[in-house]
Amino acid sequence: xxxxxxxxxxxxxxxxxxxxxxxxxxxxxxxxxxxxxxxxxxxxxxxxxxxxxxxxxxxxxxxxxxxxxxxxxxxxxxxxxxxxxxxxxxxxxxxxxxxxxxxxxxxxxxxxxxxxxxxxxxxxxxxxxxxxxxxxxxxxxxxxxxxxxxxxxxxxxxxxxxxxxxxxxxxxxxxxxxxxxxxxxxxxxxxxxxxxxxxxxxxxxxxxxxxxxxxxxxxxxxxxxxxxxxxxxxxxxxxxxxxxxxxxxxxxxxxxxxxxxxxxxxxxxxxxxxxxxxxxxxxxxxxxxxxxxxxxxxxxxxxxxxxxxxxxxxxxxxxxxxxxxxxxxxxxxxxxxxxxxxxxxxxxxxxxxxxxxxxxxxxxxxxxxxxxxxxxxxxxxxxxxxxxxxxxxxxxxxxxxxxxxxxxxxxxxxxxxxxxxxxxxxxxxxxxxxxxx
Amino acid sequence: xxxxxxxxxxxxxxxxxxxxxxxxxxxxxxxxxxxxxxxxxxxxxxxxxxxxxxxxxxxxxxxxxxxxxxxxxxxxxxxxxxxxxxxxxxxxxxxxxxxxxxxxxxxxxxxxxxxxxxxxxxxxxxxxxxxxxxxxxxxxxxxxxxxxxxxxxxxxxxxxxxxxxxxxxxxxxxxxxxxxxxxxxxxxxxxxxxxxxxxxxxxxxxxxxxxxxxxxxxxxxxxxxxxxxxxxxxxxxxxxxxxxxxxxxxxxxxxxxxxxxxxxxxxxxxxxxxxxxxxxxxxxxxxxxxxxxxxxxxxxxxxxxxxxxxxxxxxxxxxxxxxxxxxxxxxxxxxxxxxxxxxxxxxxxxxxxxxxxxxxxxxxxxxxxxxxxxxxxxxxxxxxxxxxxxxxxxxxxxxxxxxxxxxxxxxxxxxxxxxxxxxxxxxxxxxxxxxxx
Numbered sequence: 001x002x003x004x005x006x007x008x009x010x011x012x013x014x015x016x017x018x019x020x021x022x023x024x025x026x027x028x029x030x031x032x033x034x035x036x037x038x039x040x041x042x043x044x045x046x047x048x049x050x051x052x053x054x055x056x057x058x059x060x061x062x063x064x065x066x067x068x069x070x071x072x073x074x075x076x077x078x079x080x081x082x083x084x085x086x087x088x089x090x091x092x093x094x095x096x097x098x099x100x101x102x103x104x105x106x107x108x109x110x111x112x113x114x115x116x117x118x119x120x121x122x123x124x125x126x127x128x129x130x131x132x133x134x135x136x137x138x139x140x141x142x143x144x145x146x147x148x149x150x151x152x153x154x155x156x157x158x159x160x161x162x163x164x165x166x167x168x169x170x171x172x173x174x175x176x177x178x179x180x181x182x183x184x185x186x187x188x189x190x191x192x193x194x195x196x197x198x199x200x201x202x203x204x205x206x207x208x209x210x211x212x213x214x215x216x217x218x219x220x221x222x223x224x225x226x227x228x229x230x231x232x233x234x235x236x237x238x239x240x241x242x243x244x245x246x247x248x249x250x251x252x253x254x255x256x257x258x259x260x261x262x263x264x265x266x267x268x269x270x271x272x273x274x275x276x277x278x279x280x281x282x283x284x285x286x287x288x289x290x291x292x293x294x295x296x297x298x299x300x301x302x303x304x305x306x307x308x309x310x311x312x313x314x315x316x317x318x319x320x321x322x323x324x325x326x327x328x329x330x331x332x333x334x335x336x337x338x339x340x341x342x343x344x345x346x347x348x349x350x351x352x353x354x355x356x357x358x359x360x361x362x363x364x365x366x367x368x369x370x371x372x373x374x375x376x377x378x379x380x381x382x383x384x385x386x387x388x389x390x391x392x393x394x395x396x397x398x399x400x401x402x403x404x405x406x407x408x409x410x411x412x413x414x415x416x417x418x419x420x421x422x423x424x425x426x427x428x429x430x431x432x433x434x435x436x437x
Numbered sequence: 438x439x440x441x442x443x444x445x446x447x448x449x450x451x452x453x454x455x456x457x458x459x460x461x462x463x464x465x466x467x468x469x470x471x472x473x474x475x476x477x478x479x480x481x482x483x484x485x486x487x488x489x490x491x492x493x494x495x496x497x498x499x500x501x502x503x504x505x506x507x508x509x510x511x512x513x514x515x516x517x518x519x520x521x522x523x524x525x526x527x528x529x530x531x532x533x534x535x536x537x538x539x540x541x542x543x544x545x546x547x548x549x550x551x552x553x554x555x556x557x558x559x560x561x562x563x564x565x566x567x568x569x570x571x572x573x574x575x576x577x578x579x580x581x582x583x584x585x586x587x588x589x590x591x592x593x594x595x596x597x598x599x600x601x602x603x604x605x606x607x608x609x610x611x612x613x614x615x616x617x618x619x620x621x622x623x624x625x626x627x628x629x630x631x632x633x634x635x636x637x638x639x640x641x642x643x644x645x646x647x648x649x650x651x652x653x654x655x656x657x658x659x660x661x662x663x664x665x666x667x668x669x670x671x672x673x674x675x676x677x678x679x680x681x682x683x684x685x686x687x688x689x690x691x692x693x694x695x696x697x698x699x700x701x702x703x704x705x706x707x708x709x710x711x712x713x714x715x716x717x718x719x720x721x722x723x724x725x726x727x728x729x730x731x732x733x734x735x736x737x738x739x740x741x742x743x744x745x746x747x748x749x750x751x752x753x754x755x756x757x758x759x760x761x762x763x764x765x766x767x768x769x770x771x772x773x774x775x776x777x778x779x780x781x782x783x784x785x786x787x788x789x790x791x792x793x794x795x796x797x798x799x800x801x802x803x804x805x806x807x808x809x810x811x812x813x814x815x816x817x818x819x820x821x822x823x824x825x826x827x828x829x830x831x832x833x834x835x836x837x838x839x840x841x842x843x844x845x846x847x848x849x850x851x852x853x854x855x856x857x858x859x860x861x862x863x864x865x866x867x868x869x870x871x872x873x874x
Contacts, residue, residue: 021586021728031653031776032585034764130583136729138583145582146567146575148469149458149749216468274711274735291458292573292736292746298711299732309729312586324761327471339468 003036004319007068007099009043009090010080011050011061014104014131017308018078019054022315033316043068069094076318078311079103088112095119095127100322102314104131104307106205113209113219117332124326128314133206134159134283136306137299138313143213143287144334150289152214154254156267156436159206161281161301162197163229163249165189167266168279171237171246177230189281199228200249200264207251210285211262215255215343216335220262223345227265236358236429239400240268243386245356245433246276252434259344261351268356268433274298275436286436294437349409354383354433357401359418360426363394367423371399378414380406396425402433440473441756444505444536446480446527447517448487448498451541451568454745455515456491459752470753480505506531513755515748516540525549532556532564537759539751541568541744543642550649550656554769561763565751570643571596571720573743574736575750580650580724581771587726589651591691593704593873596643598718598738599634600666600686602626604703605716608674608683614667626718636665637686637701644688647722648699652692652780653772657699660782664702673795673866676837677705680823682793682870683713689871696781698788705793705870711735712873723873731874786846791820791870794838796855797863800831804860808836815851817843833862839870 006022008015019039022029030036043065044050050061062068069077069090077094079101081087087108092115094101101120103109109116109132120127130140134157143152158164162184169180181198184190196202204224212219229249240247245268254261269276274296278284283301288294300306321329331337361367368385375382386400403411411430419428443459445452456476459466467473480502481487487498499505506514506527514531516538518524524545529552531538538557540546546553546569557564567577571594580589595601599621606617618635621627633639641661649656666686677684682705691698706713711733715721720738725731737743758766768774798804805822812819823837840848848867856865 017728025586025588025727028588029585031772032768034768034773034776136726137732138579141578141583142575144469145754146578146750147746148466148753149462149746151462151465274714277711277714289573289746290462291454291742291749293743295574295734295736297732297734300730305728306730309584309586309726312728313583316585317582320765320767321761323765324758328757328760330757331469331471335468336471339471 001035003038004075004315005073006037006039006076006078006315007041007043007071007074008039008078008080009065009068011042011044011054012080013304014307014311015042015080016054017304018311019059021305021308021312029312029316033319035319037315037319041068041071041074065090066093069099070097074099075322076100076102076315079105084108084111091116092119095123095125098123098125100126100318102128102311102318104311106132106202106209110205110208110219110221113212120332121337126318126321126329127332128318129209130314131307131310133209134285134297135299135301135303136309137283137285137297137301138310139285139297140213142297143210144330147287147289147292150291152255153288153290154252155210155214155285155287156250156252156275156434157207157210157285158248158275158278158283159251159285159301160197160203160249161283162190162194163203164278165281166198167229167247167249170232170234171241174234174238176234177232198230200226203249203251203264207253207262207264210251211253211260213334214253215260216333216339216341217260217343218340220345223262225263225265225348225351229266232266233429236431239358239386240356241271243384243400243402244271245269246271247431248276250434256346256352258350259346262345263348263351266431268431269436273436349412351408352405353408354405355403355411356431356433357403358429359399359424360396361399362423362425363397364423368399370421370423371418374414374417375403378410380411380414438472440475441512441752442475442477442510443513443515443752444478444480444508444511445476445515445517446502446505448479448481448491449517450741451744451748452479452517453491454741455748456496458742458745458749466749466753470756472756474752474756477510478505478508502527503530506536507534511536512759513537513539513752516542521545521548525553528553529556532560532562535560535562537563537755539565539748539755541748543569543639543646547642547645547656547658550646557769558774563755563758563766564769565755566646567751568744568747570646571722571734572736572738572740573746574720574722574734574738575747576722576734577650579734580647581767584724584726584729587728589692590725590727591689592647592651592722592724593687593689593712593871594644594647594722595685595712595715595720596688596722596738597634597640597686598720599627599631600640601715602718603635604666604684604686607669607671608678611671611675613671614669635667637663640686640688641701644690644699644701647688648690648697650771651690652697653770653776653778654697654780655777657782660699662700662702662785662788666703669703670866673868676795676823677793678708680821680837680839681708682706683708684868685713687871693783693789695787696783699782700785700788703868705868706873710873786849788845789842790845791842792840792848793868793870794840795866796836796861797833798836799860799862800834801860805836807858807860808855811851811854812840815847817848817851
């Protein structure tokens with residue numbers, strides 16, 4: 001049988017990984033797929049640089065992206081240029097030309113996914129996106145196919161390696177965010193402009209995609225609540241540890257009766273959970289299903305060959321399924337297009353979590369009583385209290401409170417009221433806490 | 438579209454889970470599969486007991502298994518009776534009748550897999566077996582589809598919950614094997630006859646299946662090296678801990694130039710690895726691929742609904758794929774039947790691992806030197822030595838040695854030579870050690 005022919009858009013690290021993995025493991029892959037997979041064209045802005053990145057792979061490069069996606073001899077287009085505007089146009093052009101598409105572009109799918117999947121369905125082609133979430137971990141496949149028996153209850157994932165590396169370093173070395181970020185940039189774990197990572201945007205793209213395929217709702221990145229790790233202080237990592245918790249930047253999506261939670265924020269997680277022990281740039285996703293219970297998927301979330309592993313898995317899936325009746329393929333968003341849910345994404349005020357609070361309070365009688373009264377008045381019950389002399393001196397104290405689950409809107413009112421107390425001497429730190437079991 | 442019609446053989450806990458999950462999540466599953474899935478017949482030896490187990494599900498039960506597999510209105514037969522003889526006959530009869538088959542029966546596939554898959558391929562039907570390995574964890578799907586880009590290097594898994602529960606209890610409570618086994622039986626974590634679990638046979642069935650789909654070799658259970666946990670002593674768990682290791686019963690399969698390792702045995706694993714922290718009856722499988730690096734999959738490896746989760750995922754896969762050209766389906770053993778490898782399963786003497794040795798030696802000069810000389814003469818290099826006064830008194834000492842990787846045959850010779858020394862006062866304990874990274 002003739003090999004499946006592939007055009008790759010982009011010639012960065014992931015493109016280079018795809019070309020190298022397909023060449024190195026070509027025999028192994030063909031033994032599985034029953035058919036060869038061959039990259040016949042690479043489109044790159046800078047063809048000289050592309051040649052360098054791709055080494056002696058012998059694949060032709062050109063700078064005409066539009067021509068590459070329309071080549072009549074191409075079966076699958078792999079989009080690896082990133083960004084949302086040109087990538088959207090090229091992916092839609094490829095679909096229009098009847099090509100299957102594989103993409104690692106989470107931003108593109110989190111924002112334009114509904115449009116792209118609708119176009120693909122109309123044209124009877126597939127869009128594979130395993131590489132868009134958690135790199136080499138086959139989490140999209142697990143959610144769309146491995147756990148089809150389940151009503152998914154929630155997903156919580158470490159889905160950004162840069163921030164997990166920074167948090168791991170902050171904890172193990174007791175350092176501040178800024179110091180570790182500089183180190184991460186020096187080591188290549190963080191980009192020169194790390195905004196998308198450290199502000200949680202990248203994790204939110206991925207959480208948005210997982211939310212859609214877990215609950216059968218359209219991708220709605222604009223409804224995600226996003227907080228990064230830039231304001232996190234070493235003191236809170238230390239206090240969390242003393243209370244048996246670690247702080248991780250989690251992408252969380254959860255089904256509630258009223259709708260769906262979709263949020264990214266630093267989160268206290270019990271130290272004994274496996275996900276709390278995922279260190280460095282590694283990724284891990286916990287999925288809770290009603291039949292299967294808790295499952296976890298762990299691996300490298302980024303990098304040339306781990307991401308290529310996911311891209312190539314999609315290429316093999318398409319090779320296997322492209323002759324199948326489109327109605328019998330795995331639906332892009334896990335649920336049949338005519339069976340999607342209209343459950344709303346809940347505003348953050350309606351989200352339910354427990355909280356970690358750190359208040360710097362005057363060291364005088366009655367302070368704790370006033371604070372606990374404010375919480376009690378809003379039906380927020382307290383799980384644990386830790387009081388420590390502040391580093392600043394004797395006249396003030398760090399007061400740490402862990403609460404049970406409550407509604408965020410109620411907590412925000414309580415926080416405003418506590419902050420207004422004259423005995424609360426600094427801005428209150430409030431972090432969300434999840435038991436994840 | 439008419440629902441897919443299913444006959445279930447067996448009415449135990451997993452069958453009951455399958456029926457309940459399909460009923461409870463019927464809407465969710467249909468929204469994914471695009472078609473209903475309906476159990477129309479259950480075959481059970483004791484129909485009265487079956488009725489009780491299945492509760493008010495309203496599915497007809499009968500005791501004629503042969504009739505159930507041949508019913509013309511059945512599309513898929515789910516085999517959940519266990520054992521290898523009757524199960525083999527029924528599965529082959531179902532295939533012969535043109536039915537797709539889903540089975541949770543690892544013993545059946547580890548022993549008769551090649552015959553069953555060949556019959557299924559000849560008939561153009563699918564045999565799903567996600568539930569046969571690690572229960573609800575979609576590890577078969579990850580290996581056969583999620584990691585197709587990779588040359589798999591090795592797999593190491595906690596794939597028997599009973600033994601992991603026992604080892605967790607032995608470690609956390611410092612108890613002996615016998616005490617914990619009795620407790621596990623009382624709690625229902627171990628069977629009245631626990632031989633298959635504690636002797637490693639169940640884990641070896643699962644490791645055999647994973648080995649076949651990872652490396653494209655036929656299932657060869659008879660070539661697996663199998664050791665259980667019955668001889669494990671509390672002292673070694675304690676010493677391992679002091680050296681930074683935990684002891685887990687692992688199913689391991691690894692590709693070497695000379696062939697494939699396939700083995701189940703208690704194994705020292707660095708305590709900092711995620712898999713070392715998998716406690717209680719949970720399962721976890723680590724897969725090392727050349728492109729993706731290390732990945733890990735964690736969840737419940739047994740139980741009614743976790744196993745049902747895997748069975749139903751297979752049912753949905755078959756629902757999606759049964760109209761597809763058989764040549765384009767996922768091959769049963771991951772590789773195309775005409776592209777299998779004839780790499781041999783290596784005898785245990787050729788396996789390469791590091792070792793943990795505990796020797797009870799006379800407390801006199803020259804003992805350590807004689808022992809290290811024996812190891813050095815066989816090119817076995819030492820990683821660490823720990824010497825502790827034995828509980829037995831002052832005249833003898835526990836000598837713990839960690840070695841670097843060596844060939845098992847060489848170690849066995851060294852062990853025989855050391856055991857013959859008059860200063861070695863008790864049988865030497867030798868356990869294998871894997872770094873798993």
